[in-house]
Amino acid sequence: MSAPTPARNRWLILALVSVALLLIVVDMTVLYTALPRLTHDLAASASAKLWIVNTYPLVVAGLLPGAGTLGDRLGHKRLFLAGLVVFGAASACAAYAPAPAALIAARAVLAVGAAMMMPATLSIIRHTFEDDDERAFAIGVWASVASGGAALGPVLGGMLLEHFWWGSVFLINVPIVLLAWPLAWRLIPARPGDASRRWDLAGSLQVMVALIALAFAIKELGHRAPSFAAVGLAVLTGAAFMALFVRRQRRAAFPLIDFSLFRDRRFASGVAAAITASVALVGIELVFAQRMQLVAGLSPLAAAWLILPIPLAAFVAGPLAGLALRRLDAGRMMALALALAAAGVLGLLVSHDGARWALVASLAVLGFGLGIAITGASSAIMLNAPAERAGMAASIEEVSYELGGAIGVALLGSVLSTIYARTLALPAGLALPERVRDSLDEALLAAEQLPPDAAQQLTTLARQAFDDAFSGVLVAVAVLLFGVAWGIGRAVRRAHPATR
Numbered sequence: 001m002s003a004p005t006p007a008r009n010r011w012l013i014l015a016l017v018s019v020a021l022l023l024i025v026v027d028m029t030v031l032y033t034a035l036p037r038l039t040h041d042l043a044a045s046a047s048a049k050l051w052i053v054n055t056y057p058l059v060v061a062g063l064l065p066g067a068g069t070l071g072d073r074l075g076h077k078r079l080f081l082a083g084l085v086v087f088g089a090a091s092a093c094a095a096y097a098p099a100p101a102a103l104i105a106a107r108a109v110l111a112v113g114a115a116m117m118m119p120a121t122l123s124i125i126r127h128t129f130e131d132d133d134e135r136a137f138a139i140g141v142w143a144s145v146a147s148g149g150a151a152l153g154p155v156l157g158g159m160l161l162e163h164f165w166w167g168s169v170f171l172i173n174v175p176i177v178l179l180a181w182p183l184a185w186r187l188i189p190a191r192p193g194d195a196s197r198r199w200d201l202a203g204s205l206q207v208m209v210a211l212i213a214l215a216f217a218i219k220e221l222g223h224r225a226p227s228f229a230a231v232g233l234a235v236l237t238g239a240a241f242m243a244l245f246v247r248r249q250r251r252a253a254f255p256l257i258d259f260s261l262f263r264d265r266r267f268a269s270g271v272a273a274a275i276t277a278s279v280a281l282v283g284i285e286l287v288f289a290q291r292m293q294l295v296a297g298l299s300p301l302a303a304a305w306l307i308l309p310i311p312l313a314a315f316v317a318g319p320l321a322g323l324a325l326r327r328l329d330a331g332r333m334m335a336l337a338l339a340l341a342a343a344g345v346l347g348l349l350v351s352h353d354g355a356r357w358a359l360v361a362s363l364a365v366l367g368f369g370l371g372i373a374i375t376g377a378s379s380a381i382m383l384n385a386p387a388e389r390a391g392m393a394a395s396i397e398e399v400s401y402e403l404g405g406a407i408g409v410a411l412l413g414s415v416l417s418t419i420y421a422r423t424l425a426l427p428a429g430l431a432l433p434e435r436v437r438d439s440l441d442e443a444l445l446a447a448e449q450l451p452p453d454a455a456q457q458l459t460t461l462a463r464q465a466f467d468d469a470f471s472g473v474l475v476a477v478a479v480l481l482f483g484v485a486w487g488i489g490r491a492v493r494r495a496h497p498a499t500r
Contacts, residue, residue, distance in 0.1 A: 029152075069200065070116075200255075
């Protein structure tokens, strides 16, 4: 049994794991403001652009269940330190990637490092803070970093792109890793792992293949002329590998995911809220950052400043929600928070072409609601799982966030592409490549090769189509948030019938 963490060190440890978590979640969204420039410099297709964004969360989500169990086996400090090394090395490779394929590969390795660290961050917090009130506050800080950090990614990307090339959004990780590693090695207590816990690499690969196949199917459906044979094959592959994974886990003595945890309505509601909040946060930031640059004509930095209300509100909401959790049921908190976030989305739908103050207020309401929802979800998941399943619960929670991010990019990106392609009216008598229907980026690239009048006409029509698609995405997100809020509220009433 390990010695307790010295009181003077526990807040430093929280700061360290929060910095590591910040790096992980920022890298999920930091490319959003860099995408237009990156797409242009690397000549990336619309499909390659989406895989550059989505490879990271998909690989992380696939590896997290195994990483959580591996942390329980080897010790979370050990895996955390190793993950920092992998993350720093992959960041340097991504910064200097010469082509889209190389960048996608570097993002996959980056995801391996992130998956090694993520479960360790929350498990270290759980073991470090023994007082219930301090632990609730620490989890609130963790959740605010998770939500606010993901929202901060585009802001950081815009600031860097104002002065450096797109690779700087990755290279900035390297000095932070070099500083954090020796501090983490010195301050975080080395608690022994449980050697009896087995690491199921095959199970991790099964779930990762399933997620990638299903994401591919969603992306293919969003194409101008999708191959339904490819979609069908991808769906069958994803379903088959997911079935194999579930069957393997139910038969395993030491499963990566103990599905019996989901019998607890509070735990299951936390997972649903985490996935939904991440879908909304990542999906909206992706389309909003592109709209501000490609339609409104803002620079990456100006677009980044406009996004800032989301992370600021989320950072404020997380610790406040953590303190309130001692007095307010997490289920009700999640339902109300998701409904509040949905109201923010509807406000954005109305105000994105209106007064700037209304736009900022809507983004702040969205960020505040999502920050509260993620804090409630984190607590519902971590505090309704047995202590010996801390690593597993942490990995399930973080799979929820990463999976939600991947779904947000794949599903809402496909909604955006589909509406854009179907509403784009091309100028009559103008010979244009069909790829201009794939994305606004492609249309703007094609316009560079046209005479000024024709280029202006194509640009105007393409931006109008993108605006229609942007509004469609906002409606879809608002419906999703309201629907899940209603479902969680109903589950809470069933769990506590006396409160009806």
